[in-house]
Amino acid sequence: MRAIFKRELKGYFISPVGYVFLAAFYCYAGLMFYITGLSEGRTHMDMLFSSLLIILVVIVPILTMSTMAQERRSKTDRCILTSPVSIWSMVLGKFFAAFTVYLMAIAITLVMALVCAIYSPPDWSVVLGSFTGLALLGAGCIAVGIFCSACTESQAVAAVLSFGVLMFFSFVSAVAAQLPFEFLVKTADKIAFSKRYYAFTYGIFDMSNLLFFLSAVFIFLFLTVRVVEKRRWS
Amino acid sequence: MIEVRNISKRYGSQKAVEDVSFCVNEGEILGFLGPNGAGKSTVMNIITGYISSTSGKVLVDGKDIVEAPAYAKKQMGYLPEIPPLYEDMTVKEYLYFIYDLKKCKLPKISHMKDICSLVGIDDVYSKVIKNLSKGYKQRVGFAQALVGDPKILILDEPTVGLDPRQIAEIRSLIRKLGKRHTVILSSHILPEIQAVCDRIVVINHGKIVANDTEENILTAFEGEKKLFLTVEGAGRDAIRSALERLPGVKSVSFSRERKGSLDVEITAQKDSDIRKDVFDTAAGNGWTILEMRSSKLTLEEIFIRLTENGTQVQEEVG
Numbered sequence: 265m266r267a268i269f270k271r272e273l274k275g276y277f278i279s280p281v282g283y284v285f286l287a288a289f290y291c292y293a294g295l296m297f298y299i300t301g302l303s304e305g306r307t308h309m310d311m312l313f314s315s316l317l318i319i320l321v322v323i324v325p326i327l328t329m330s331t332m333a334q335e336r337r338s339k340t341d342r343c344i345l346t347s348p349v350s351i352w353s354m355v356l357g358k359f360f361a362a363f364t365v366y367l368m369a370i371a372i373t374l375v376m377a378l379v380c381a382i383y384s385p386p387d388w389s390v391v392l393g394s395f396t397g398l399a400l401l402g403a404g405c406i407a408v409g410i411f412c413s414a415c416t417e418s419q420a421v422a423a424v425l426s427f428g429v430l431m432f433f434s435f436v437s438a439v440a441a442q443l444p445f446e447f448l449v450k451t452a453d454k455i456a457f458s459k460r461y462y463a464f465t466y467g468i469f470d471m472s473n474l475l476f477f478l479s480a481v482f483i484f485l486f487l488t489v490r491v492v493e494k495r496r497w498s
Numbered sequence: 499m500i501e502v503r504n505i506s507k508r509y510g511s512q513k514a515v516e517d518v519s520f521c522v523n524e525g526e527i528l529g530f531l532g533p534n535g536a537g538k539s540t541v542m543n544i545i546t547g548y549i550s551s552t553s554g555k556v557l558v559d560g561k562d563i564v565e566a567p568a569y570a571k572k573q574m575g576y577l578p579e580i581p582p583l584y585e586d587m588t589v590k591e592y593l594y595f596i597y598d599l600k601k602c603k604l605p606k607i608s609h610m611k612d613i614c615s616l617v618g619i620d621d622v623y624s625k626v627i628k629n630l631s632k633g634y635k636q637r638v639g640f641a642q643a644l645v646g647d648p649k650i651l652i653l654d655e656p657t658v659g660l661d662p663r664q665i666a667e668i669r670s671l672i673r674k675l676g677k678r679h680t681v682i683l684s685s686h687i688l689p690e691i692q693a694v695c696d697r698i699v700v701i702n703h704g705k706i707v708a709n710d711t712e713e714n715i716l717t718a719f720e721g722e723k724k725l726f727l728t729v730e731g732a733g734r735d736a737i738r739s740a741l742e743r744l745p746g747v748k749s750v751s752f753s754r755e756r757k758g759s760l761d762v763e764i765t766a767q768k769d770s771d772i773r774k775d776v777f778d779t780a781a782g783n784g785w786t787i788l789e790m791r792s793s794k795l796t797l798e799e800i801f802i803r804l805t806e807n808g809t810q811v812q813e814e815v816g
Contacts, residue, residue: 267598271584278586343582343642346546347599348571496549498509 268344268357272331276365285327289369292319297376307380312373313394313465317458320405321430327365328409329423331358332488336417345496351489359410359485366402373398390467397464400477404457405430407484414491433457499524499680500545500650505554507540507704514540515704517554522650527676529695530684533805537704538684539579542654545682546576558650572600575648575679579655581639585628589619589638592627593645602646613644617671633664640671651679657690669693688798702805715800722748725772727762728789729780737762740779746770759788 276282293316300311335341344354377391412426413419437459440452453459457480460473500522507515515537522528532538543549545556547563547570556563556570563570584592593610602609614620617637622630627638636656643651653672657665672694675681685691691698692712700708700715708715729737734752737760741750746767754761766772773790780787 267595270598271587271595274591275584275586338582338585339578339580340582340584342543342546342548342576342578343596344599346548346571346574346576347596348568348601349599 265349265353265357265360268349268354269361272358272361273364276327276361281326281330282365285323285365286369288323288326289319290372292316293372293376297379301376301380307384307386309373309377309380309386309391309394310465310467312376313398314462316370316373316398317401317434317461320402321427321434324366324402324405324409324430325412325423325426327362328406328413328426329419330413331362331410332414332492333416333419333422337419345492351492355410355485355488355492359406359481362406362410363403366406367399370395370398370402387467393467393469394465396469397461397473400464400474401457401461404433404477404480404484407481407488408433411484411488411491414488430457499526499559500682501555501557501560502541502545503555503557505541505544505551505556507537507544507549508552513704515544515551518701518704518706519554520699520706520709522680522682524649524680525676526697527672527681527683527695529691529698530682530701531686531688531691531698531801532684532701533686536686536701536805538686538701539654540704541701542576542578542652542682542684546574546652547571548576548578572646573648574650574652575643575646576652577639577643577654577656579658581635581642583627583635583638583642586626588626589623589630589641592638593641596642596645600646604647609645609647613641616644616674617641618667633660633667636660636664636668640668644675649680651675651681653681653683655685656683657685657687665690688801692797700801700804707804712797716797722768723766723770724793725764725766725776726789726791726793727764727776727787728759729762730759730786730788732760732783732785734760736783737785740783741776744772744775744779746772746775 276285293312296312296315300315301307301309332341335344345351373395374391377386377388380386408429409422409426412429413422415425416422433455434457437449437452437456440449443449457477460476463470463473502518502520505515505518506513518537518541520528530538530541540549544551545563547567550564558570558573561569584595587595590610593613594606597606597610614623617640619634619637619641622634622638627635630638640653640656643653656672657668660668669690672681672683676694683691683695695712697711698708698715699706710718737752738750741747741762741764748765748767751763751765752760753763764772764776773792776790777787
């Protein structure tokens with residue numbers, strides 16, 4: 265797993281993908297920080313954090329689109345699958361590499377919190393809670409992205425597919441709320457990434473939300489392993 | 499060392515490989531021969547564990563590769579048809595990655611050095627792979643397979659797309675490797691297999707049609723002998739009537755007629771030698787023989803025959 269993690273992480277910065285991802289995130293987060301914080305003279309960061317959900321839906325697919333799809337297209341998966349490493353360690357290596365780049369991106373929010381602290385000390389527990397929520401949300405999105413990438417050989421298809429799936433998980437509760445079926449609304453609220461994440465930004469640390477994201481990561485990585493495995497058998 | 503037992507692979511309803519069995523002994527170079535699409539790569543992918551067979555087993559040192567995949571994979575180095583290279587890495591980075599991936603325990607720097615000088619990539623060691631020529635890429639692919647010093651090397655069409663000089667180099671490399679490793683080499687090019695392999699397995703439409711040494715395959719197929727002549731000074735009828743009277747001659751045919759000379763093709767029985775009789779007949783009748791050569795069936799012709807009708811001529815291998 266370490267070998268794959270190292271290679272993937274290096275790969276993000278050999279190609280422009282890592283830089284593009286970081287730049288896009290920093291730009292958006294910077295802009296949002298200005299709009300919701302600096303220009304208004306607010307040091308509460310809840311609006312900044314909740315505004316970051318939408319950018320993840322757009323840029324996480326960029327981070328994950330190549331993970332599995334590119335290996336298959338360039339036939340390099342042969343060299344991994346015929347070496348003595350399990351499919352799980354291959355998938356986990358890729359997941360943690362993408363997650364590391366993601367952490368580099370969201371670390372900027374902590375810098376912003378320090379900037380706020382110059383004027384008035386923010387509520388650190390809320391900031392850290394939100395940061396944890398953002399990290400968990402990102403982990404979930406990355407797992408979805410890796411799964412989508414495993415389903416196809418084309419990076420473009422992988423990106424669009426993960427964009428679609430992430431859109432679904434982000435807006436499912438908002439859409440369901442418009443429908444007159446209570447059952448549907450409740451189910452949508454349970455599986456919506458947005459609802460679970462917003463709870464963190466309100467300063468609520470709920471164990472069930474933590475477990476929700478961890479389970480989402482596990483389920484999508486598990487499905488990824490199954491997809492790769494299935495291809496060997498069919 | 500490797501035993502392939504009745505493996506079959508089906509894609510949906512289409513059979514890619516059907517009931518293939520063979521053994522590879524330690525230290526042997528086995529040639530795996532078949533036309534494009536015969537199922538060579540499928541069999542190799544199954545042996546290396548990249549895909550699974552629908553039925554049947556592959557044993558490495560007596561251990562099933564499905565039950566002990568880590569053991570089997572450690573024994574094998576695989577060079578697929580398209581070398582699995584990360585094009586954006588340098589050769590050094592790539593080989594280090596493979597070294598870590600294979601959990602190799604050999605001393606890193608000296609092991610890499612040995613491999614690079616063996617396959618001849620010392621001079622491109624710090625270059626980015628995508629900038630290398632095809633021949634070099636192929637060699638980096640070889641290097642990748644050699645990392646960890648595996649006992650078994652599985653090479654899928656290693657010379658495809660290379661120029662004649664590179665092909666010769668790769669072949670001599672394979673022969674060199676064959677001294678220390680057990681090698682399975684697939685190809686659709688006969689001379690290649692003839693040049694390097696101890697034993698040949700011929701596969702067609704997913705089935706094994708021959709499995710033996712080159713000499714045995716040749717003898718098994720040599721039904722009759724042929725003799726080519728170029729004769730001057732006689733007409734067709736005279737030649738035919740004179741030659742057909744000789745003992746052992748089955749038939750006489752003419753292929754070409756040039757100014758005064760005739761190309762004659764004589765088919766004779768397997769165990770007869772008619773060259774002396776033919777010469778005496780010609781001398782007696784006052785014809786001049788400009789050229790005489792006997793021809794055996796080449797492996798090429800046998801290959802074409804084997805893969806045309808797909809007859810089963812499998813010989814048991816000990």
